[in-house]
């Protein structure tokens with residue numbers, strides 16, 4: 347591993363910040379591997395996505411398994427996408443999301459601090475858990491969170507797991523047995539009942555993971571930016587368009603996935619798209635570090651929090667529905683105050699960026 351790659355692996359956000367001003371929007375990480383974020387390159391890359399290969403992430407493939415939809419290609423990948431598209435539509439789950447959000451807000455202690463990122467993670471995992479299995483199983487989801495935290499809970503743990511035993515899968519046989527039991531006994535229309543039995547473990551783990559980490563971060567970042575913008579919370583209560591613009595601006599400045607999946611050309615060149623850098627390009631976004639929900643639409647290839655091409659996130663509609671409903675209910679039922687020890691130190695879980703665990707939310711009941 348050369349010095350650039352080492353900095354990229356060990357200190358991802360400081361590394362990305364250090365190359366932010368490169369106008370070409372691309373950096374060589376090592377021989378035949380490039381980090382890219384220029385909008386023209388991104389738009390062209392996503393247009394060609396169908397003919398590119400999508401090599402697994404070394405960090406995540408050990409957890410999600412070789413057969414995860416995240417790195418299948420060709421006909422198998424297309425078949426999974428066809429299965430997932432109808433079952434991940436957000437409007438199918440409005441009643442379910444509402445029930446879970448109301449329950450979760452009711453459980454918040456009035457006036458006492460809770461960790462914002464952990465709270466939103468628990469809620470979004472409950473939602474995707476119910477969608478996947480058709481039933482609530484908080485015990486199983488807690489075991490799943492513990493397993494993930496052990497492997498992705500910090501950059502050091504992530505790299506230790508990746509480097510100390512390269513190639514080994516990091517599944518937990520007992521947890522897999524319980525997940526598979528839940529998945530095999532799931533009844534239609536739950537998501538697990540639509541999945542082919544051969545890859546069931548890898549797809550269930552992938553959907554639980556992809557379906558909650560990013561949505562939880564996006565929700566927490568949206569609450570963070572609302573808290574930091576004087577007067578915004580009051581204006582959001584009756585203005586759905588402003589809420590959507592606020593969520594989009596939060597996804598721009600604090601994208602939960604800092605990188606999209608790797609792309610590989612036929613001759614073996616690996617390209618890693620950087621969502622974080624594309625969204626902070628001064629040539630595209632004047633004063634890129636300022637949170638401004640009134641920004642105009644960006645050009646093609648400049649805004650892609652959900653990735654793009656044939657791999658664009660199939661959970662986008664569901665995620666946006668969840669974020670909208672959680673934030674609306676929070677603002678309606680509670681007065682929110684955040685205490686922010688250090689706003690510039692986000693937590694990384696793999697390449698997913700969440701607010702620091704110490705960011706506390708005090709949610710006082712509205713009378």
Ligand code: HEM
Nearest residue numbers: 416556557560561564603606607652653654657659661665
């Ligand atoms: C704010 C929330 C979310 C964000 C920011 C997000 C972001 C992303 C990104 C960047 C990718 C990679 C796309 C690429 O490589 O071009 C992706 C893929 C994926 N996401 Fe999401 N995601 C979110 C929510 C969800 C949800 C709720 C689900 C539901 C299960 C989900 C399931 C997936 C799956 C299965 C893939 C792999 C798609 C493929 O490889 O074909 N995501 N997501």
